[in-house]
Amino acid sequence: MDRRAFLGTLTGGLLAAPLAVGAQQTRLYRIGVILEGGPYAQAVEGLREGLQELGLEEGKQLSLSVYDTKGRPKAVEIAAREFEGQGVDLIYTVTTSVTVATKRATKTVPIVFYCGSDPVAQGLAKSYRKPGGRLTGIHTQLTTLTAKRLEILKEILPKAHRIIAFYDPENPAAQQSVMFARAAARQLKIELVERQVASVEVLATGLRKLRPGDVDALLYVSDAMVASQQATIIEIAREKRLPTIFQEPESVVHGALASYGVSFRLAGRLSAKIVQRILLGANPGDLPIEQLNTLNFALNLKTAKALGLTIPPSLLQRADQVIE
Secondary structure, three states: OOOOOOOHHHOOOOOOOOOOOOOOOOOOEEEEEEEOOHHHHHHHHHHHHHHHHOOOOEOOOEEEEEEEOOOOOOHHHHHHHHHHHHOOOEEEEEOHHHHHHHHHHOOOOOEEEEEOOOOOOOOOOOOOOOOOOOEEEEEOOOHHHHHHHHHHHHHHOOOOOEEEEEEOOOOHHHHHHHHHHHHHHHHHOOEEEEEEOOOHHHHHHHHHOOOOOOOOEEEOOOOHHHHHOHHHHHHHHHHOOOOEEEOOOHHHHOOOOEEEEOOHHHHHHHHHHHHHHHHOOOOHHHOOOEEOOOOEEEEEHHHHHHOOOOOOHHHHHHOOEEEO
8 A cells, every 4th residue: 555655855847847859869868877786776767767758768869878786886986987988978876875986986977866865975065955066866865764764673573682784884875874773773772783794795695694583683774785685685584584674665565574765766767857957968066956755664564474573553554555
């Protein structure tokens, strides 16, 4: 069930003005896309949808080249340099860490981003109203929602004492997210079990080494590399009967117990208007960074039943989406 749908600060016909294309267009617009895979592919699908609504059809008015690093952060800078060397008109980046690395690796190409943390604090822009430079885009405050996800886990599992979180210690967004998790854990009297992982291989090994009783649940903290392995995490957690909470509602559709965050597909759709304006000649530094406030809380009752859990009625009433 889906009870709440609003576009936060992005209302007002963001996708309402189709791009006039035709005789005056003499070439394809070329867009490079960089992501770390997993659920972030939804943002790319959303971008395609939004661009098509604006009159930019892939294969006719534009060419979209997608580079999926599959959870390998070091591959981002390689992809970014390749795209700039190929002369793409714009690079679209998904997540804060990918955007930071893309900015570092390039010099002149415009960048439109979707970030889950504060782009100004991360040094991607001077301000929200006038970013300056060559970057702008959509952002949400997913890192600040880390504490709320932990609170939801505690409501579902009132007797939980140890909750594990995997993250890359080199990821600034993950560092910030973990800080929120630590503070919430102290208030909730929970032990946050931190596992630092630098690669998808180390992450998978850490997950498989978990034994029954080691921890009570798994909390997702903001880390693109970890999120790229969402399907693997859910599969292993199912085998180990471990409750999980993520940030993207699609995770619940695929078997996670709960999620609290935003739809990456919606973020991609709403990025399309910014992409369109830059392709038409707008300066990225003059385009305000938009904030996506559409939060979604989802629960999977089938997963809860398999884990022998009963979801409190108060949580069910607050959920925007319930999988049965």
